[in-house]
Amino acid sequence: MNFDIIRTGRAVLHVTDLDKSRAFYDALGFIETESDEENIFFRGLEEHNHHSLWLKKKPEAAVEIISYKVRSEEDLEKLESFFTKQGSEVKWLEKGSQKALGKSLRVQDLSGLPVEFYAEMETVDRMLQRYDLYKGAKVQRIDHFNCMVPDVEKAYNYYIDELGFACSEYTAGEEEKIWAAWLHRKPSVHDVAFMNGPGPRLHHVGFWLNDPMSLINGCDVLASMGYAPNIERGPGRHGLSNAFFLYLRDPDGHRIELYNGDYLTSDPDFKPVRWDLDDPMRQTFWGHEAPDSWFDEASEVLDVHTGKKIDLKEPTLKKRKPTFVI
Incomplete structure (x- = not known):
């Protein structure tokens, strides 16, 4: 392993009604960084990056991507080499193709999850000490x-x-x-x-x-x-x-x-x-x-290449009393 994955970065979710979604997430106390008729970008009070939750208006609810932040664009190149050698097809999204995000790499992971890696995101004002904005x-x-x-x-x-x-x-x-x-x-x-x-x-x-x-x-x-x-x-x-x-x-x-x-x-x-x-x-x-x-x-979740929903597979372990995960 010669690349540096830093942390959980953001999720991109498809929703069917932006007004209903805005009201719900606003009630929780998220900060709305910006929005238009098709998108809302939310972040937490202490976050200095543009968003950690991107809601896209679509006909059907789904998960487009879950993203991890890496240290540098060099790590993205190393990840591309790693996945390609394993036979996985990667998808590059150039800087400017996604709001606020630099160049990013998308791939379907071993389990079929749509995963993205990025190094750069626009920074915004941190609201940590804007206690007048605290709610929910x-x-x-x-x-x-x-x-x-x-x-x-x-x-x-x-x-x-x-x-x-x-x-x-x-x-x-x-x-x-x-x-x-x-x-x-x-x-x-x-x-x-x-x-x-x-x-x-x-x-x-x-x-x-x-x-x-x-x-x-x-x-x-x-x-x-x-x-x-x-x-x-x-x-x-x-x-x-x-x-x-x-x-x-x-x-x-x-x-x-x-x-x-x-x-x-x-x-x-x-x-x-x-x-x-x-x-x-x-x-x-x-x-x-x-x-x-x-x-x-x-x-x-969606396929990163086709945009279609991934077919579900049944678990390999025999079903019994459900396992709790947090």
Whole structure:
């Protein structure tokens, strides 16, 4: 691995009604960087890049891309060489072809997920100390992706051995087969998680909050605006990662997690935490059990070359009690 992936960067989601989407994400406390009749660009209060969430108006909801920031354009060239040698077809998007973004590289990863890498994005004013703009859950920054894939162990090995990610926590079952894994590049619990299930699909995008009260305030604001039915799960605390959480569904069903309270993983002698599949503490440290929709539903993803939805594959591990991933 001779390229430097920094962190989770942005998600590009297709939505069917920009006005409804704007009202929902504004209620959560996102900053709208700019918009037009077809697009809205959102960021968190502490983010200095142009956006971390791009909503595109389309006839059908889907996930266009999940993106990672790399250190330099040289890393993009190295990634192109890496994927090409493996037989993967890459797609270049030149600077100026996407709003605010420099040159980027797109590819379908090993699991079929549409993944993008970029080094440059326009910078904007950081709103961290604009406390007069704080509202809703006061969303600070993008934190991670959670992806449902048919073979978690295959994705786990590939992202660690080939792309240079590290594991913070994982769930193992019989014969030590990996059912779920939390992998990171930045020094936190995860930039991406993989969970066992029909895929490839995007389960959720996680956004970081300052503190648990921001999450509670977000619930109050959402309920007062009629969005209580959009709260799918939580608030509660995960056993895995120790995070305080809330899961929401936006007007098109895309799942958003509001997230706070994990820990540092930067020490070179850090050892991944193993959870047994049958350990109830892995699911919820406290809080209500997850509804069936949380295990069964996720956003479908697009082919980076054709723009069509990727066909789902059934998981290789035998279905049993659902695995919890954050």
